[in-house]
Amino acid sequence: xxxxxxxxxxEEIVYDALRECYDPEIPVNLVDLGLIYEVxxxxxxxxxxxxxxxxxxxxxxxxxxSVRNRLLRLEGVSxxxxxxxxxxxxxxxxxxxxxxxxFFPE
Numbered sequence: 329x330x331x332x333x334x335x336x337x338x339e340e341i342v343y344d345a346l347r348e349c350y351d352p353e354i355p356v357n358l359v360d361l362g363l364i365y366e367v368x369x370x371x372x373x374x375x376x377x378x379x380x381x382x383x384x385x386x387x388x389x390x391x392x393x394s395v396r397n398r399l400l401r402l403e404g405v406s407x408x409x410x411x412x413x414x415x416x417x418x419x420x421x422x423x424x425x426x427x428x429x430x431f432f433p434e
Contacts, residue, residue, distance in 0.1 A: 337404040342367050342374055345402055349395050351380070352387060356430060358395070362422025365413065372406040374399050379418045388412055 335341065346364055347357045358364055358378065366377040376395060380388055392410040399408035420428065 335403055337369055337372075337374075337402065339367050339369065341402060342369065342376075342399065345398050346376070346395065349391070349398055351385075351391060354381070356423070356427045358391075360424045360427040361418075362424070362427075363418060365416075372404055373409070374402075374405050374407070375409045375411070377411045377413055379413055379416075381418055383414050383417075 343359055343364070346367075347359045349358045350356070351358065351361065351363075354361065361381065363380060364376060364378050366375075368375040376399070378392075378395070380391065385391075392412055396408045396410050399405050420431065423431070
């Protein structure tokens with residue numbers, strides 16, 4: 329692909345890609361769940377700081393690897409670093425309005 333057709337990597341592209349990543353036990357993407365705390369882009373490196381719904385989640389390694397694999401498929405990304413943090417602790421209030429409606433229908 330020529331440089332004129334290249335997409336410039338930005339946070340919107342990264343967040344769109346992360347919307348394709350799910351906790352296997354919850355049918356809502358990680359972004360809408362409010363699990364993504366920070367995205368940093370430096371040249372061809374993308375760093376994501378995220379959490380999980382529970383510190384005892386046995387799927388943490390698989391979820392982090394899924395996020396890393398998805399980011400590495402983006403044009404212009406050669407390295408992705410996923411950091412799982414526990415502060416601040418996740419709560420349902422961090423979910424998007426649409427995600428909350430799926431879990432807590434009126």
